[in-house]
Amino acid sequence: MDLLPFLLTQCLNALSQAALLFFLGVGLTLIFGIMRIVNFAHGTFYMLGAFLGYSAVRLTGSFWAGLVIGPLIGGAIGAAFEMGLLRRLYRRDESAFLMVTFGLTLVLGEIIRLLWGVNALQVELPNMFAGIVFLFDEPFPTYRLFLAGAGVVVAIAIWQFLERTRLGLLIRATSQNAEMVHALGVDVNLVRTAIFGIGCGLAALGGVLAAPLVTASLGMAGNAIIDAFVIVIIGGMGSFLGSLLAAVLVAFVQVFGNYYFPDFALAAMYMLMLLVLVIRPGGLLGKEA
Amino acid sequence: MLRIESLNTHYGASHILQGVNLAVPRGRICAVLGRNGVGKTTTVRSIMGLVPPTSGRVLLDGQDIAGWPPHLVARAGVAYVPEGRLIFPDLSVLENIRVGERKPAKSWPVERLLELFPSLRERAGNRGSQLSGGEQQMLAIARALVSDPKVVLLDEPSQGLAPLVVRELAAVIRRLCQEGVTILLIEQNMKLAEAVADELHIMVKGRMVYAATPEVFRAEEEAIRNRYLTV
Secondary structure, eight states: OOHHHHHHHHHHHHHHHHHHHHHHHHHHHHHHHHHOOOOTTHHHHHHHHHHHHHHHHHHHSOHHHHHHHHHHHHHHHHHHHHHHTGGGGTTSOHHHHHHHHHHHHHHHHHHHHHHHOSSOBOOOOOHHHHSEEEETTEEEEHHHHHHHHHHHHHHHHHHHHHHHSHHHHHHHHHHHOHHHHHHTTOOHHHHHHHHHHHHHHHHHHHHHHHHHHHOBOTTHHHHHHHHHHHHHHHHOTTOHHHHHHHHHHHHHHHHHHHHHOGGGHHHHHHHHHHHHHHHOTTOTTOSOO | OEEEEEEEEEETTEEEEEEEEEEEOTTOEEEEEEOTTSSHHHHHHHHHTSSOOSEEEEEETTEEOTTOOHHHHHHHTEEEEOTTOOOOTTSBHHHHHHHHOSSOOSSSOHHHHHHHOHHHHHTTTSBGGGSOHHHHHHHHHHHHHTTOOSEEEEESTTTTOOHHHHHHHHHHHHHHHHTTOEEEEEOSOHHHHHHHOSEEEEEETTEEEEEEOHHHHHHHHHHHIIIIIOO
16 A cells, blocks of 8 residues: 555544544533533534434435534534523522533433433434545545535534624624623523524534434433543633644544554543644633633 | 612612712703712612612603613613713724614714714724724713613713813713703813813712802812812
8 A cells, every 4th residue: 555645545544533523622612712611511412413323314315414413403402501600600609500411411410311211223324425435546435525524514503603603703803701791781691592502503503413423322411521621621621723633633632543543542632632732731722811 | 851769779789879969951061070989980880780789769851760671671761871981892983883773863863973073073983992082972872872862861971081172072072962862971170070061060979969060169169079079
């Protein structure tokens, strides 16, 4: 096997992995940027997305339906949770948020177990993604190519949303000074609900997309929340670009680590995190140390 | 226009505003002077709803807005230019203004604001953090005006500015007054307050204790200064 085609396909592989990590991390970092809270339930929304994707495919026969329904339901649950519970806690200290979002993790996890059972569920790929394509004469799973593309599209969409829309402007302003935004006549509670819903919806989207690769299972949430934290810490809390950069870096470390040092691959991600923390304690693009 | 009646505000156990009374007539500039810590900023923050008052009334055109959440106070027509300006550091100059533009402005559209503050036009694409103190102050005023407010609360606008910039600021405040904007000005800088205000009020320990026109104030200045303002 030639080196160059091998490297190129591995890079694409890493980008597809980066897409999943990005969907997971970007919501967590945006929520932190606005609300200064750590959403412990973020991994559970990812898991919820995977199960919703499974059911959507079962019920409608369409993978695309899952891509729409999963984020919508995940986002709606996130927004409702923010309005119903988190909103009452903004004047409390941060440990209250940790407890409440951890509680949501347990409740949502139990609900998922009751609804879908304890077995891992295989999500079928649509025919158009089930095969392989040849890139530079190397076989490559079509679905991973689609994932990499989806990551690019969603990253550009979020960036344009933050830069071009009124809500995006308010989200950026609120992350810099929420009280000032409030005093300028904006109901910041709605901004908070929106960002929490969007963040949870993106995590669910990541779950829908990950399910065909890893099956939908009750173990997903725990792994996902750790990956998400690593992305947010490496990228810098609250930084959109940071989460994108961190997702790509971590994915490359995972993919190439798995190939060259398979026994060591899991540790590599944490070593990357430690390295970043030593050099830039606030994360690559983070503000405060 | 804006009328405050026996307003009381507490921070925890400390009683900061102890029955503040103040009236700002339409189209006028009322300045409030006072030493540090007498409750000037708390007065403004109480009007704005950022610190909910414990009792009393804040009447805007006769409607009691005391205790409303800040966004509703703002929508009722009160614009806030905070102490320290609080420009969004990572937003551009235009974006800073657009946060305050909840609907297309009638009296103060962005184009008119950029005419009023030519230095902001030059720096329209710059981030808030890249502006000088004077430019940030103009931006904070522009961000307030773009909401077409009935009354503007200006909290210590001269803070940290060079004398030349303060003079420029005075010209801007007078210009706004000519355009019919009603202003409540909180100041430590007596010269600025004297130069622009129609009425001067002095606050001591959470109460208004003195009110006069600038002419009367100038005549009594020595005595008033020693009694209420010098530390």
